[in-house]
Amino acid sequence: MSPVFDCRDEAQLLPGMRQARQAIGRGDLVVLPTDTVYGIAADAFNPRAVQALLDAKGRGRQSPPPVLVAGITTLRALVAEVPEPVERLIEAFWPGGLTIVLPAQPSLSWDLGDTHGTVAVRMPDHRITLELLEDTGPLAVSSANLTGKAAAVRVSDAQDMLGESVAVYLDGGPSRSGVASTIIDATELVGDVSGPIVRVLREGGISRAALGEILGDLLEPDPRIRAAADDDESQASAAAEQTVEGAPE
Template sequence: MSSLFDTRDEAQLLPAMRQARQAIGRGDLVVLPTDTVYGVAADAFNARAVQALLDAKGRGRQSPPPVLVAGVTTLRALVAEVPEPVERLVEAFWPGGLTIVLPAQPSLSWDLGETRGTVAVRMPDHRLALELLEDTGPLAVSSANLTGQAAAVRAIDARDMLGDSVAVYLDGGPSSRGIASTIIDATSLVGAAEEPLVRVLREGAIDLSALRGVLGDLLEPDPERTGARAPSVAEDPPA
C-alpha cells in the first residue's frame, strides 16, 4: 500500500524523504513535485523500475521517459557531448523548465526504452526534487498521470490516477506553474551535421523568444510544435 506525505509539514518531511529514497533504492516508484507538474520517478539505471513506470502510466517502450538530474556534472556523465550552445542554454535556463535531448553516453548500462541512442535531460527548479536527486542519482521521471490524461498538478490527483503502483507520494502543494517543460532536440549539434539546428519539439515553460535570445540562428526558423517529438520524448509531458 502506498504512503502519502505532506512535505510542507516539518514533522512529515524527514520520514517522507527517507521513505522516498528507500523506495527508489528497491526499485519502486515515487511521485514528487517539480517546478512544472508532478512527476512519477524511478531509478534510471534500474530497467525493472523504468518498466514499472511505463506500465503504471500505460505506455510502451516506444515512449521512454526523460531523466531528471541534480546538476550539470550529471548531465555530462549521461550524454556523449555537451556542445557549446547547450552550455549556454544550461547556464540560462537550468534549473528550470527546459528539457534537452542529446545523444546518450554509449557506455552507460541502462534501458529507458526505445531511445534510439538519445536521452532527454532536465534539471528541475524545485528544492525537494533536487534534494532527492542528490541522494538517489539520475531519475527517470515522467508526468504523474495515466497516458492520455492531464498531468497532475496536485499529489492527490496523481494518486487518484496511479494508485498503489506508486510506493510513496510526496505532496508539496499545488504546482506553482502547472506548465510542462519546453523540449528541444539538440542532437544535430553533436557530430558532423550539414545544418546543425536546435529543433523545438514542444513549447512549454520556456518561450521561443527566450530560446532565440540564447541560440540566435541556431534555433530553427520554423519550429515543429504540435505532435513533434524527439526519439526519446514521449507524448505525455515530462515533468
C-alpha cells in the same frame, strides 16, 4: 494505501524523504513535486523500475521517460557531449523548465526504452526533488498521470490516476506553474554540422522566443510560421492564376 507525506511540514519531510529513497532503492516508484507538474520517478539504472513506470502510465517503450539530474556534472556523465550552445542554454534556463535531448553516453548500462541512442535530460527547480536527486542519482521521471490524461498539478491528482502502483507520494503543494517543460532536440549539435539544427519538440515553460535569444540561427524556424507563409504563397499563386484566367484575350 501508499503513504502520502506533506513535505511542507518539517515533521513529515524527513520520514517522507527517507521512505522515498528506500523505495527508489528497491526499484519502486515515487511521485514527487517539480517546478512544472508532478512527476512519477524510478531509478534510471533499474530496467525493471523503468518498465514499471511505463506500465503505471499505460505507456509503451516507444515513449521513453526523460531523466532528471541534480546538476550539469551529472548531465556530463550521461551524455556523449555537451556542446557549447547547450552550455549557454543550461546557464540561462537550468534549473527550470527545459528538457534537452542529446546523444547518450554509449558506455552506460541502462534501458529507458526505445531511445535510439539519445536521452532527454532536465534539472528541475524544486528543492525537494533536487535533494532527492542528490541522494539517489539520476531518476527516470515522467509526468504523474495516465497517458492521455491531464498532467497532475496536485498530489491528489496523481493519487487518483496512479493509486497503488506508486509506493510513496511526496506532496509539495500545488505545482508552481502547472506547465510542462519545453523539450528541444539538440542531438545535431554534436558533430560538425551547420544551419538551424535545434528543434523544439514541445513548447512549454520556456518559450521559443526565449530559446531564440540564446541560440539565434541555430534554432529551427517555427514550422507554424513556415506553414502560414507557404499557405499565403499558395493563396497568392491561386489568386494570380485566377487573374490570368479572367484577363481578356
